[in-house]
Amino acid sequence: MSPFEIGLASFGAMVVMVYLGFWVPFALMLSSYVGVWLIKGSPILAGKLLALAASETISSYFFGVVPLFVLMGYLVSVTGMGRDAFDVANHAFRRLSGGLAIGTVGANAIFAAITGISIASAAVFTRIAVPEMMRHGYSPRFSAGVVAGSSVLGMLIPPSLLLILYGLLTEQSVGDLFIAGVIPGLLLALIFGVGIWLTAHLWPSALGEGVSRDDTPALTPREVAEKGLPIALLIALVLGGIYGGIFTPIEAGAVGCAGAILIGLARRTLGWRDFWQVLNDTGLVTAAISFLIIAAQMYSRMLALSGVPAEFGSFVSEADIGYWGVILAYVVLVILMGTILDSSSIMLILVPLMLPVLATFDVNLIWFGIVTIVAVEIGLLTPPFGISVFVIKSALDDPSITLGDIFRGAAPFALMMLVLLALILAFPWLATALV
Amino acid sequence: MDNQPSNDPDEISALPRWFQLARRVLDAVTTGLNVLGTLLIVVIMLLVNADVIGRSVFNNPVSGVPEMVSMSIVAIVFLQVAQAFRMGRLTRTDAIPQFLKTRAPRLQLGMEVLFGAAAGFLVWQIYAASVPLFQKAWVRNTFEGTVGDFTAPIWPVKLIILIGCMALLCQIALTTLGVALRLFRSSEHTT
Numbered sequence: 001m002s003p004f005e006i007g008l009a010s011f012g013a014m015v016v017m018v019y020l021g022f023w024v025p026f027a028l029m030l031s032s033y034v035g036v037w038l039i040k041g042s043p044i045l046a047g048k049l050l051a052l053a054a055s056e057t058i059s060s061y062f063f064g065v066v067p068l069f070v071l072m073g074y075l076v077s078v079t080g081m082g083r084d085a086f087d088v089a090n091h092a093f094r095r096l097s098g099g100l101a102i103g104t105v106g107a108n109a110i111f112a113a114i115t116g117i118s119i120a121s122a123a124v125f126t127r128i129a130v131p132e133m134m135r136h137g138y139s140p141r142f143s144a145g146v147v148a149g150s151s152v153l154g155m156l157i158p159p160s161l162l163l164i165l166y167g168l169l170t171e172q173s174v175g176d177l178f179i180a181g182v183i184p185g186l187l188l189a190l191i192f193g194v195g196i197w198l199t200a201h202l203w204p205s206a207l208g209e210g211v212s213r214d215d216t217p218a219l220t221p222r223e224v225a226e227k228g229l230p231i232a233l234l235i236a237l238v239l240g241g242i243y244g245g246i247f248t249p250i251e252a253g254a255v256g257c258a259g260a261i262l263i264g265l266a267r268r269t270l271g272w273r274d275f276w277q278v279l280n281d282t283g284l285v286t287a288a289i290s291f292l293i294i295a296a297q298m299y300s301r302m303l304a305l306s307g308v309p310a311e312f313g314s315f316v317s318e319a320d321i322g323y324w325g326v327i328l329a330y331v332v333l334v335i336l337m338g339t340i341l342d343s344s345s346i347m348l349i350l351v352p353l354m355l356p357v358l359a360t361f362d363v364n365l366i367w368f369g370i371v372t373i374v375a376v377e378i379g380l381l382t383p384p385f386g387i388s389v390f391v392i393k394s395a396l397d398d399p400s401i402t403l404g405d406i407f408r409g410a411a412p413f414a415l416m417m418l419v420l421l422a423l424i425l426a427f428p429w430l431a432t433a434l435v
Numbered sequence: 436m437d438n439q440p441s442n443d444p445d446e447i448s449a450l451p452r453w454f455q456l457a458r459r460v461l462d463a464v465t466t467g468l469n470v471l472g473t474l475l476i477v478v479i480m481l482l483v484n485a486d487v488i489g490r491s492v493f494n495n496p497v498s499g500v501p502e503m504v505s506m507s508i509v510a511i512v513f514l515q516v517a518q519a520f521r522m523g524r525l526t527r528t529d530a531i532p533q534f535l536k537t538r539a540p541r542l543q544l545g546m547e548v549l550f551g552a553a554a555g556f557l558v559w560q561i562y563a564a565s566v567p568l569f570q571k572a573w574v575r576n577t578f579e580g581t582v583g584d585f586t587a588p589i590w591p592v593k594l595i596i597l598i599g600c601m602a603l604l605c606q607i608a609l610t611t612l613g614v615a616l617r618l619f620r621s622s623e624h625t626t
Contacts, residue, residue: 282476
């Protein structure tokens, strides 16, 4: 077999192993190990590749802050700032039909500005918003669906862990990527809000039987300030610090953590037990993500050895399917992979493969990053593997709401994300206007 | 987020006593490593903040923060990866395994054994190929940073990689052994 054929075969073998339920990082490692062995004819060399990737891949300042972005997301949730965002957003939207659902979307948009991971949003708002919505007559399916749908805002509105990862893969400025995510993020929140409002008017039974008007008393201006101020402070600290040039986007996670801890201590909402629990969870999430990244790095080194990305690049440019053919094929592939894989794995597998292809078309990599994130995030909501939905299911702890219910509830939101994706593809300035 | 180990306690309690003892010892070690990694995250947070504040307020940055952070993240990952495996946090799809679990439970257990063996083999490869990297760092006393400003030896990180791989290997081996014992027993019952 030629190296090219070995590369292709190892890709196929990897996909099969992942489907069969082999751990994704080990599936990537095994296909790289066997691939390098066959290409270079030496198992020792293949082992060396694994060891070097293990010690080198994540050893950078850039990666060192990954746990801090995860920790910041968890901290703002245990210190009660998610609840506050929810109260303030509900206050703002209480007169609209479907107001509670729109309020959940709004709260997620606010929360997204201080967290970089969707799973934090999903976990927080499952506990806060779902019981509240069900109490007001929304169906469990719709309530969980709203939370699942709006949790993806966490990755699109800066700061965002996925955008950092993309920046690392493509050597683009993380600050630019963050700015590029602002308009698409707000637009998506708007699309969700309008979608819910229209459904409430045109097809009220879809929200649930007998949705009662929101009877929560309006907050006094003092309460709004009390609940809104800490979040506003934290957003101002994180985003203001980045764009004021006081610290880099990479350092923002650490500053945000410190800010969240200080606010939590000042309001006496952060206890030792919570803090330790959150730290522990952060460590496990970090280890799982980083281990996956290490494995993906081994895999992309093997692919580079096999020459598949370069051949693939020249194949695509010669195949004459044109610019739109390539972009659309890529988007479809990302969404398909999103049904079985988590966001970071998809990006780590596909983006390095696409880079040489993109170079031939002179694609704006910032715009391409936003397209990638939106497409990848659709996968968070689609079965059989939808991380956001899994997180909601485990945070709900209510056996009467099945995974299938949540997936069905999230489906309209996945469709609305497709609309956003089409808009960004058609109007690239949505992503690049502010950069 | 559920924090239960991926192993069903009922299924474990049916296994031999020596196995349960080994499991307890290994889990204690794994948890210890996990705590160290968790503390290191706090250290990173404090370091980056000290650097930002020192730089912008006192015009006096902390030297070596990027180097320390980039070394720490490797340590954090390898200190925690065994625990992440134990808690079932490593990404995998479970559509087909769940399907098989009800229809062909022995096939599903057999696949688990095979997967465990393959994963163990790979971690062993990483371990074996990482030993020379540690020896090189130890013998030559290689360091990270710039002479005169900040330097730190890299052998502790390389050592943590070895320790973390070993802990992960033991977790994989023990879990797989547990599955294999169940598979063996279920075949005794059926025949």
